[in-house]
């Protein structure tokens with residue numbers, strides 16, 4: 001089975017694309033909030049941020065990660081972990097509200113053996129799923145159709161996150 005087909009059955013397989021060719025960490029490239037739109041950063045909390053996946057498995061495929069360049073949950077401070085879990089719930093709700101999907105994959109790969117391409121900087125994948133999307137993806141294989149533009153996805157998801165999180169505060 002080709003790599004391309006492989007990831008169609010498992011959204012996390014796409015992880016390898018996160019690794020830049022020069023070896024720098026894509027997820028550490030988040031210093032300037034003025035570039036958030038260009039960098040596809042959807043939302044920033046105190047300890048973490050939400051970013052769109054440039055190579056989505058489905059419309060609305062987003063990722064959540066801590067600012068800190070840490071490989072695993074155990075290496076994070078409690079307050080960072082708590083922030084991540086709280087943000088994970090917000091991401092889940094935002095994706096449900098925006099996409100009215102049938103289900104959601106929430107995944108974390110720790111280590112290359114587990115499918116992490118970028119294994120030094122922890123990141124959760126949040127992927128909306130619809131009945132039948134897997135078989136559809138299988139049929140179209142490498143020519144995956146992602147009908148919604150990034151611009152539109154970005155606007156909808158970031159607005160929903162802001163709305164949800166402002167209600168909580």
Ligand SMILES: [Zn+2]
Nearest residue numbers: 025028069121
């Ligand atoms: Zn990093």
